Amino acid sequence: MSSLQKSIMKSKLPPRVPRSSGIAKLAPFGSSRRKDYSPVSWKQYFERCVDVETEAGTFRVYLSPEPDHPSRPRIFTLHGGGYSGLSWSLFTEEITNMIHCQVVSMDIRGHGETKVKDPDDLSIETLVRDVEQVIQKLYDEEPPPIVLLGHSMGGAIAVRAAHSPVIEHYIHGIAVIDVVEGTAMESLASMQGFLRGRPTHFKSIEHAIEWCIRSGQVRNLESAKVSMPSQILNVQTGKLAINEVDTYKKEDNPRAPEPTRHGPHANCITEESDEESDTSEASEAKLARTDSESEDTKLTRTNSTNSENEDNTKLPRLDSTSDDAEASNAKLARSDSTEKDQTGTFAVPNAVGDGASMKYKWRIELSRTESHWEGWFGGLSSAFLHTRAPRLLLLASVDGLDRELTVGQMQGKFQMQVLTRCGHAVHEDTPGEVARVVASFILRHRLTTATENGEHMHLVSAPGC
Structure with a gap:
């Protein structure tokens, strides 16, 4: 201590x-005692x-x-x-x-x-x-x-x-x-490898928050629930995911918190999306399945084993060049030959969730800032x-x-x-x-x-x- x-x-x-x-x-994935990964409003x-x-x-x-x-x-x-x-x-x-x-x-x-x-x-x-x-x-x-x-x-x-x-x-x-x-x-030399190892798309806000915790990017679930929605965009609306948090329907997701509104917001432009996050039990079952899960979900699941013990969660960071960070890069990095779509981003297989409907992507492509x-x-x-x-x-x-x-x-x-x-x-x-x-x-x-x-x-x- x-x-x-x-x-x-x-x-x-x-x-x-x-x-x-x-x-x-x-x-672990598939557990009946599933964590609540629903987003939380910044207004709290x-x-x-x-x-x-x-x-x-x-x-x-x-x-x-x-x-x-x-x-x-x-x-x-x-x-x-x-x-x-x-x-x-x-x-x-x-x-x-x-x-x-x-x-x-x-x-x-x-x-x-x-x-x-x-x-x-x-x-x-x-x-x-x-x-x-x-x-x-x-x-x-x-x-x-x-x-x-x-x-x-x-x-x-x-x-x-x-x-x-x-x-x-x-x-x-x-x-x-x-x-x-x-x-x-x-x-800096290892950062591109680390960034290639991140998923480029997520099926829902909950999937993004869950990845954030399981990958070790953030170890505090409550913080990830409020900060992660500000890091991803809805690919259909082009709006930041935080614009959907206040309209989250508790009847659609029994675990989601009631929308919280307090304090003056007259000077804040808040655009709310008409799209709702897919938080159905069916989507959870897809994430939890083990026999037919995608290779990317398997990768996330493998990384989550180390997340069980916070001391073992190692990600490359800008103040560390340890062997553990390099080993983590090797685990996370995917082949440079991964197919790309017409926008230049990695195709749907490099994503977390069901590959058929990827709804969110990163707000900023960090690899382009090198x-x-x-x-x-x-x-x-x-x-x-x-x-x-x-x-x-x-x-x-x-x-x-x-x-x-x-x-x-x-x-x-x-x-x-x-x-x-x-x-x-x-x-x-x-x-x-x-x-x-x-x-x-x-x-x-x-x-x-x-x-x-x-x-x-x-x-x-x-x-x-």
Whole structure:
């Protein structure tokens, strides 16, 4: 048990048990005790969303409730490649329960509900300019203290944005999750193999969420249920799957939650699809069958064996070049000779669910962004160490540091925290622990005060690494 976990156990917490406290335990395919993989609305975690107009296009931003005073900090979150602003949903619920702040979660261009003129331009310069313009539009000339918090690709954007002359004086802290220049650059060679191993289509939203958990992309089922619908498009309507969550019919799927609507949404353009997710018992039977299942379902089933034990779930990530990650690539990667359809994407056989009706595909084809990868991560360690604002680095592995950051950490140039028993999506797998570390970091630098619940948790005394 880590010192952080011991500290949490000793804290005098109120009886509330965070909904995000557990990592999903998976039942095998065909089990009678089937998990509930139905999607959950983002409105359970954020109060509202706004579509911010800039010269580049429209950027979707999700916001938690306004803090009690305008001087309270805004935690401006930037997600990793392929994810969306909703990957911070459970983190938002946790940290706003600990400190007085507001979480502002942005969909980066090419992701989520953001719509821009050139979605393929994912150069680091363009991504930083997007952040500059969104912050300026949101806060005009009197911005509150801003803490940039980025995961993976988003962490690289956050570091560069913290150096921007346009917004540098607004930034009062920067926190980066699970991305280090040295190991990220070494891992890039294996990323295409990993991406080829992912299914390109899903039969339903539930199939996508189930794949997300069984593959180990996210280990926390509740987080996958709210974040995964923002990563896939309905191929028939061209709309993001989150637009179908609120119209989910409980009578069609007895396990689905009642639609939740609360908080003002007047500034949020929400387009609802007329199509409903196929959640019938027949579709579950197709997924569960063992004698005549497709080769791709067999692959997913094989990968789920390792998911039973969270310590065995290994996926390649941008801070890891371990042999385990390479072995996982070899397992997941399919042959380059896989047939492609007329759109250039892999044909239906490379999909999860019944091959006859693939309804959803990825919002962004990450393999097409390869030309930008080196630009995201090159020079990242030096830029992080020379950021003017206080710095925090959260890692999923104690071996994640490169040489430059190791020297910087020994010199006390930044605060570091290693959170174990989680995958690359640290903030989704263990949102409560990440929130606790970030809250302590913000309190340590006197940017806000703790809530009543946060005072019970003795946040400032939380150990560093």
